[in-house]
Amino acid sequence: AMVAKCRETVQIPLLFMTYANPIFAYGTEKFMRKCREVGIDGIIVPDVPFEEKEEFSGFCDHFGIDLISMVSPASEKRAAAIAREAQGFLYCVSSLGVTGMREAVGGEIEKVLESAKPVLTVPCAIGFGISTPEQAAKMAKRADGVITGSAIVHIIAEHGRESAPYVYEYVYKMKEAINP
Numbered sequence: 001a002m003v004a005k006c007r008e009t010v011q012i013p014l015l016f017m018t019y020a021n022p023i024f025a026y027g028t029e030k031f032m033r034k035c036r037e038v039g040i041d042g043i044i045v046p047d048v049p050f051e052e053k054e055e056f057s058g059f060c061d062h063f064g065i066d067l068i069s070m071v072s073p074a075s076e077k078r079a080a081a082i083a084r085e086a087q088g089f090l091y092c093v094s095s096l097g098v099t100g101m102r103e104a105v106g107g108e109i110e111k112v113l114e115s116a117k118p119v120l121t122v123p124c125a126i127g128f129g130i131s132t133p134e135q136a137a138k139m140a141k142r143a144d145g146v147i148t149g150s151a152i153v154h155i156i157a158e159h160g161r162e163s164a165p166y167v168y169e170y171v172y173k174m175k176e177a178i179n180p
Contacts, residue, residue, distance in 0.1 A: 001038075003038040003039060004037075004039065006039075013041040013042065013088075014039060014040055014041055015041060015042040015043060015044055015066075015068065016035065016040055016042075016043045017043070017045075017149075018043065018044075018045060019046070019047050020045050020048050020055065020056075023045070028055070028056060028059050031059075032056075032062070032063040032065055033063055035065050036063040036064060036065060041065070041088070042065055042067070042068050042087070042088045043056070043060065043065055043066075043067060044070070044091060046070060050070075050081070050085075053067060067087055068087065068088050068089060068091050069082050069083070069085065069086045069091065070090075070091040070092075070093055071083065071090060071093065071112050071116055072092075072095075072109075072128075073095065073108035073109060073111075073112060076111050076115060079112045079115035079116040082116070083116035083117070083120045083124075084119045086122050086124075087122065089122050089123045089124060089125050089144070089145065090120060090122060090123070090124040091127060092112060092113065092116070092124050092126045092127070093109070093127065094108065094109050094126050094128045094129055094130065094139065095108045095109065095128060095129060109126060110142075113143070123143075123145060124143045124144055124145070125143055125145030125146060126142060126143040126145075126146055126147065127148070127149065129150070130148050131148060131150065133177030134177065136177045136178050137177040137178060137180075140177075140178040146174070148174060151170065152171075155167050
């Protein structure tokens, strides 16, 4: 319902990032149909490896939903194969570990980008731990986009219902760092 309401004014692509279990519990076909009905453009399912994407890809294709592929430093040997089949964009996980804000990001992803970029037909975006304008600027030099999540969640947790101006300010600073 929230996505349908957003779609009344928001024209940019919208994606869901969720684990596989909620999709299975809802029903994969029903979930993808609902995504299409409300205006979701793609889904990111981080706990589904590339080799098991068939669990969702047929339904995604049928309903016109991009199934976003992810590569990480651990997928260096498979990066080109994953990149070749990427839809929407390729999500490049900047470093190993769990998501969240980090002091330093990005060094581990270089070899993956070297393998993936030559075969990509969609943009690549780097995410995972990027929380400062300096980190965003550094990553933007290596990719077509930068993904920030945990830092925004942290701002919302800190400011609650009054968080909108703080999120706006943060996003503005991040965008300014990427596009000076």
